[in-house]
Amino acid sequence: xxxxxxxxxxxxxxxxxxxxxxxxxxxxxxxxxxxxxxxxxxxxxxxxxxxxxxxxxxxxxxxxxxxxxxxxxxxxxxxxxxxxxxxxxxxxxxxxxxxxxxxxxxxxxxxxxxxxxxxxxxxxxxxxxxxxxxxxxxxxxxxxxxxxxxxxxxxxxxxxxxxxxxxxxxxxxxxxxxxxxxxxxxxxxxxxxxxxxxxxxxxxxxxxxxxxxxxxxxxxxxxxxxxxxxxxxxxxxxxxxxxxxxxxxxxxxxxxxxxxxxxxxxxxxxxxxxxxxxxxxxxxxxxxxxxxxxxxxxxxxxxxxxxxxxxxxxxxxxxxxxxxxxxxxxxxxxxxxxxxxxxxxxxxxxxxxxxxxxxxxxxxxxxxxxxxxxxxxxxxxxxxxxxxxxxxxxxxxxxxxxxxxxxxxxxxxxxxxxxxxxxxxxxxxxxxxxxxxxxxxxxxxxxxxxxxxxxxxxxxxxxxxxxxxxxxxxxxxxxxxxxxxxxxxxxxxx
Amino acid sequence: xxxxxxxxxxxxxxxxxxxxxxxxxxxxxxxxxxxxxxxxxxxxxxxxxxxxxxxxxxxxxxxxxxxxxxxxxxxxxxxxxxxxxxxxxxxxxxxxxxxxxxxxxxxxxxxxxxxxxxxxxxxxxxxxxxxxxxxxxxxxxxxxxxxxxxxxxxxxxxxxxxxxxxxxxxxxxxxxxxxxxxxxxxxxxxxxxxxxxxxxxxxxxxxxxxxxxxxxxxxxxxxxxxxxxx
Numbered sequence: 001x002x003x004x005x006x007x008x009x010x011x012x013x014x015x016x017x018x019x020x021x022x023x024x025x026x027x028x029x030x031x032x033x034x035x036x037x038x039x040x041x042x043x044x045x046x047x048x049x050x051x052x053x054x055x056x057x058x059x060x061x062x063x064x065x066x067x068x069x070x071x072x073x074x075x076x077x078x079x080x081x082x083x084x085x086x087x088x089x090x091x092x093x094x095x096x097x098x099x100x101x102x103x104x105x106x107x108x109x110x111x112x113x114x115x116x117x118x119x120x121x122x123x124x125x126x127x128x129x130x131x132x133x134x135x136x137x138x139x140x141x142x143x144x145x146x147x148x149x150x151x152x153x154x155x156x157x158x159x160x161x162x163x164x165x166x167x168x169x170x171x172x173x174x175x176x177x178x179x180x181x182x183x184x185x186x187x188x189x190x191x192x193x194x195x196x197x198x199x200x201x202x203x204x205x206x207x208x209x210x211x212x213x214x215x216x217x218x219x220x221x222x223x224x225x226x227x228x229x230x231x232x233x234x235x236x237x238x239x240x241x242x243x244x245x246x247x248x249x250x251x252x253x254x255x256x257x258x259x260x261x262x263x264x265x266x267x268x269x270x271x272x273x274x275x276x277x278x279x280x281x282x283x284x285x286x287x288x289x290x291x292x293x294x295x296x297x298x299x300x301x302x303x304x305x306x307x308x309x310x311x312x313x314x315x316x317x318x319x320x321x322x323x324x325x326x327x328x329x330x331x332x333x334x335x336x337x338x339x340x341x342x343x344x345x346x347x348x349x350x351x352x353x354x355x356x357x358x359x360x361x362x363x364x365x366x367x368x369x370x371x372x373x374x375x376x377x378x379x380x381x382x383x384x385x386x387x388x389x390x391x392x393x394x395x396x397x398x399x400x401x402x403x404x405x406x407x408x409x410x411x412x413x414x415x416x417x418x419x420x421x422x423x424x425x426x427x428x429x430x431x432x433x434x435x436x437x438x439x440x441x442x443x444x445x446x447x448x449x450x451x452x453x454x455x456x457x458x459x460x461x462x463x464x465x466x467x468x469x470x471x472x473x474x475x476x477x478x479x480x481x482x483x484x485x486x487x488x489x490x491x492x493x494x
Numbered sequence: 495x496x497x498x499x500x501x502x503x504x505x506x507x508x509x510x511x512x513x514x515x516x517x518x519x520x521x522x523x524x525x526x527x528x529x530x531x532x533x534x535x536x537x538x539x540x541x542x543x544x545x546x547x548x549x550x551x552x553x554x555x556x557x558x559x560x561x562x563x564x565x566x567x568x569x570x571x572x573x574x575x576x577x578x579x580x581x582x583x584x585x586x587x588x589x590x591x592x593x594x595x596x597x598x599x600x601x602x603x604x605x606x607x608x609x610x611x612x613x614x615x616x617x618x619x620x621x622x623x624x625x626x627x628x629x630x631x632x633x634x635x636x637x638x639x640x641x642x643x644x645x646x647x648x649x650x651x652x653x654x655x656x657x658x659x660x661x662x663x664x665x666x667x668x669x670x671x672x673x674x675x676x677x678x679x680x681x682x683x684x685x686x687x688x689x690x691x692x693x694x695x696x697x698x699x700x701x702x703x704x705x706x707x708x709x710x711x712x713x714x715x716x717x718x719x720x721x722x723x724x
Contacts, residue, residue: 056675219713
């Protein structure tokens with residue numbers, strides 16, 4: 001049942017894993033240095049008895065006045081977050097299409113290095129030059145969102161090339177821990193250099209990310225085909241899979257798209273068997289592939305809930321239960337832990353079952369129950385942590401699975417007949433739709449919270465989870481039908 | 495509110511003057527301050543008796559002895575100089591004693607003496623108040639037409655006037671009569687004293703570059719070298 005993996009598989013796993021870890025680490029860095037940045041942008045307001053005092057020496061205390069006070073700076077930082085999420089979502093649609101047309105390795109390296117340079121300019125260079133400008137920050141963050149969006153479709157496509165459908169659920173479940181690992185690494189990096197100034201937090205994460213891009217450029221193999229690994233007889237590796245066609249890579253990496261003449265000349269020279277070069281799929285064509293639209297919509301609802309937990313959980317915990325910020329931060333890690341375990345375990349189950357939709361549906365139905373449970377959590381950190389891990393298991397797990405394993409399934413489905421490159425495009429569409437949902441959700445959550453209170457936020461989460469189940473139902477019926485057919489066929493054979 | 499505005503505008507004015515100060519070399523200071531009017535320090539001025547023991551006289555200024563290259567003004571006698579208004583006192587903020595008596599000065603801003611943290615004796619025309627008010631001085635007495643402000647109080651310890659709490663990582667220190675400044679604690683520096691220590695830039699970049707080169711070449715040899723160009 002399990003395909004045999006080489007050390008190339010391991011290195012691919014690690015390289016793509018750490019590419020996304022570094023990316024997410026720099027995102028986390030930005031959210032962790034927000035306090036320092038807003039302090040840097042504002043004059044110090046020493047308010048006593050209703051009157052403001054100016055502090056001497058002025059260069060130290062009143063020198064920068066990009067914003068009048070911390071409140072305005074916080075608003076601007078929130079706006080930067082929204083700008084980033086929006087340009088990231090738009091970028092995902094575009095960069096998936098680009099990824100399928102160019103060499104994945106080049107696109108991935110370019111995305112990593114380019115976004116590293118943008119972050120360096122944003123955080124370090126402007127501080128060194130003492131040049132603070134609202135418009136510059138906005139433009140840089142739009143560029144950063146676009147560049148960062150190239151990474152996810154590329155790494156999923158590369159992983160999809162290397163890991164066949166049979167073991168994909170488990171491997172991808174393990175692999176999608178990269179976002180959470182990135183959060184932990186980013187928090188660690190930021191906290192360890194923040195005392196030298198926030199610009200060094202940006203410097204360290206961007207330099208490390210740039211280094212990651214260089215390593216990817218020199219070390220990554222985008223598909224087993226590059227080293228002739230899909231030739232099972234040559235290597236002696238013959239994966240015993242039910243659908244061995246999914247083991248064959250869809251993405252070729254011979255820059256055929258870039259140099260059409262070159263490859264046509266080469267084909268004439270070699271006189272090979274007339275193997276058609278896979279052509280990249282069109283954007284709307286990819287949208288219409290079976291399963292892409294339902295999963296995109298389901299993921300939009302699910303990522304909304306998932307990201308709301310990511311952004312709002314520490315705030316909720318410290319507001320609702322009065323716990324310290326450090327405690328709330330520490331406790332919120334359990335949601336991530338639950339998500340990692342959930343993604344891996346559910347991926348494994350779906351591998352054994354051969355179907356993914358039923359696992360998702362059951363997990364999401366249970367998740368609605370666990371959300372009700374979590375909203376009634378007692379003021380006890382142990383109970384709350386356990387409920388949080390369960391909710392993470394049931395929501396984060398399916399979320400990880402859709403964004404990675406299922407995206408890879410969809411991009412290499414039978415409907416494509418192995419004739420088109422669709423992996424990155426489909427991943428971009430699924431994740432892009434999800435990101436739009438997440439971006440809209442950030443606004444809705446703050447709106448609902450301020451108007452109706454936290455309980456309604458949880459009802460909103462439950463409704464959204466229910467919606468994602470609804471979107472999956474058509475696929476669920478089809479998969480259950482085929483599952484029954486398989487079983488009947490097997491009984492008939494016996 | 496209006497008081498606030500005036501205070502802040504005056505403050506800004508002082509800042510500009512202080513900045514201007516930086517570019518004025520000691521020669522100009524000598525010319526503008528020490529040669530403000532004819533003659534030299536009067537022998538009956540308290541600045542004279544102070545300067546005999548502590549330094550040397552040059553024009554109307556008293557400079558500190560045995561300072562190698564920087565001229566530090568420790569005393570200033572501008573009495574009987576027909577000064578009608580004082581905008582700033584250039585870089586005499588190191589002065590311990592200043593005599594402005596016997597001048598037709600109508601009013602005197604507190605901000606003139608901002609940064610004069612060493613000042614222990616100030617002689618003014620009697621109609622002028624001591625800068626920073628009575629509360630900023632140990633002793634204030636009026637002798638005929640001269641007001642003598644003696645013994646500057648530390649503004650940081652005056653909790654009555656305003657409770658002075660400097661922001662994080664900074665410490666309150668006196669900054670002239672009625673003034674205080676928040677200076678960064680040891681090791682802290684930069685805007686709002688938020689930065690601590692120096693980032694080991696060369697070391698970090700060196701280690702990162704070296705490890706990138708090593709990892710890249712190892713991966714190239716194990717991975718990309720095997721790429722078949724078909």
